[in-house]
Amino acid sequence: MNILKVNNLSFSYGEAKLIKDVSFTVERGELFGIIGPNGSGKSTLLKLLSNIIKKEGGEIFLLGKELNQYRRKELAKVLAVLPQSTEVNFDFSVKDIVEMGRHPYLRNWQGITQVDKRVIERALRLTNTIDLVDKSINSISGGERQRVLLARALVQEAELLLLDEPTSALDINYQIEIFELLVKLRKEGTTIVVVLHDLNLASQYCDRLLLLNQGKINTVGSPSEVITLDNIKDVYGCDVKIDNSSSRPYLKLVSSK
Ligand SMILES: Nc1ncnc2c1ncn2[C@@H]1O[C@H](COP(=O)(O)OP(=O)(O)OP(=O)(O)O)[C@@H](O)[C@H]1O
16 A cells, blocks of 8 residues: 555756656565765755745645645654755754654643653664753754664654665764664554665665756656666766676766776
8 A cells, every 4th residue: 555645746946847757666664775866956855855945836635644744743643854955953952852753642731741751762773862861952963963864763663764864964974874773663564765875875775766957757666667778878978887796786986087
């Protein structure tokens, strides 16, 4: 059964049409990657799926219900988002930030419960951020902040996670750790849609990929169907080598000189 169904989605900023007639589905329990060059519309697409910006045309069904029919709290229990920009304007502590993710579960006038505390502690452990809880969100590194905001998304216990470049600020150790965490979450039943720049990480970890080019879908399919010499040449305009000796394609850059 699909968790997300997108039909003929379109979106413009002013005159510029940024998302053009995009249709695809995401199945329950998939790790689904969105890839494409800078400016191709990946973040815009993710914001549309998160209801952060409103579509111009088309339909987005989340668990069979139109996204714009969800109430805010109801949506936050089904869908959690890690945005591309992890800047936080106010000087909250890490603990406060992560607790905010439980907001949709809190009753009026009631503080956090033992259940909330357990969920928060698990998310802090999974993202390796437990030692940061007393620090101010603005006094930690960009990579630490990215993991803290992932913890905040996890405490929402949503069925669908939408992550915009969750490892962009992370060193190689944490990149692997976060992807192993995503694989674990997927095994537990969470569906994950993730925007990625690193085509090899996308190939290695995602079940299916959507390759976006100038706001349109170029290809949707398995990593072997999407990461091909022709597709990379068409979309990125560069020559690469692709090693297909293992089950998933591995891309190597070729110097233009
Ligand atoms: N608020 C905005 N107003 C006008 N144009 C915008 C706005 N936000 C993004 N754009 C434009 O929309 C296009 C798509 O941007 P988007 O951020 O979705 O691309 P992306 O594929 O995520 O890029 P990147 O890989 O660089 O993060 C870009 O040309 C960008 O300049």
